[in-house]
């Protein structure tokens with residue numbers, strides 16, 4: 001059942017924030033969408049479009065944009081945080097200047113902060129004073145904004161330490177095009193969403209190099225193995241990685257031309273420089289920063305992550321992509337099932 005009249009704030013009017021605003025407006029929720037750009041605000045309010053991020057889509061009239069956070073947050077109990085991971089802390093610090101009443105923070109971004117190695121829910125917990133922090137919920141899963149905005153069937157998962165809050169967000173978003181599942185594994189849902197971008201970059205590189213379906217299937221399968229291995233060490237339930245926030249998101253991001261991570265990888269595989277690729281994309285490519293964070297996490301947790309390690313060398317140490325693939329293929333022989341044994345024994349230790 002939808003809470004039809006509740007106003008909702010969406011912070012970030014890029015592709016994903018706008019697509020989710022459409023879902024909420026389709027569910028009859030008035031949406032207050034925040035953008036930092038005055039022209040962008042006028043376009044959304046006057047033309048009901050967002051041509052840079054969702055070309056060709058007409059936005060429902062229930063969506064109104066503002067450049068004022070105070071105005072965006074007025075009268076809402078739920079705020080959707082939809083800015084890139086690197087902008088989360090700065091955005092939260094602005095939000096708390098205008099907020100007196102408790103809020104449920106729903107984050108929909110996919111990343112991990114390098115150096116602190118915090119997940120986004122942990123960053124929110126750190127930044128938001130307890131007096132205005134009601135709950136933190138994550139929404140993640142295989143969901144390209146371009147398809148959500150066309151009302152194509154999409155499924156996602158929501159998670160929180162408080163499952164009542166997760167169920168409330170499930171009700172807020174759920175409709176006939178957008179199916180929302182709950183999953184109690186907050187760590188797994190956040191880790192799956194963040195780490196799949198690393199593998200999508202690698203899949204794009206593989207395609208850019210001209211390799212085929214065998215290579216991509218290998219990256220998806222062995223990528224899932226290393227995501228599960230690290231995620232389990234961090235306290236996730238390994239079963240989450242067989243779900244929407246794991247293999248589901250991995251498939252969509254590694255195989256879709258909509259994926260910015262895949263597209264960036266593809267350009268790198270064709271020989272373009274990382275700096276040029278990022279400058280030309282005009283949208284966030286989360287996997288680059290997340291590769292740095294995962295590389296650090298692999299060391300912290302003493303976890304073998306060969307694809308992440310080799311991608312780190314390509315991105316940050318200028319290692320040639322073709323030679324990197326040769327290195328991956330020439331690794332010491334091993335037993336595929338060792339991963340499963342590692343994951344199971346990790347789980348036993350946690351019981």
Ligand SMILES: NC(=O)C1=CN([C@@H]2O[C@H](COP(=O)(O)OP(=O)(O)OC[C@H]3O[C@@H](n4cnc5c(N)ncnc54)[C@H](O)[C@@H]3O)[C@@H](O)[C@H]2O)C=CC1
Pocket residue numbers: 012013014015016017035036053082083084085086087090091108109110111143144145146282283284286
């Ligand atoms: N686009 C998609 O299909 C999906 C994206 N996501 C995640 O959602 C998050 C946002 O991604 P998109 O909307 O796709 O990115 P985007 O690049 O399309 O839009 C980002 C928005 O954040 C704003 N922004 C950037 N830096 C900022 C800063 N320092 N302060 C305030 N605002 C800032 C931009 O102006 C823009 O409005 C990412 O973590 C992404 O992984 C998750 C699921 C689907």
Ligand SMILES: O=C(CO)COP(=O)(O)O
Pocket residue numbers: 110141142143144145197200249252253258259260261262284285286
């Ligand atoms: O997370 C996404 C789809 O689920 C979007 O992926 P990209 O950021 O690679 O476009």
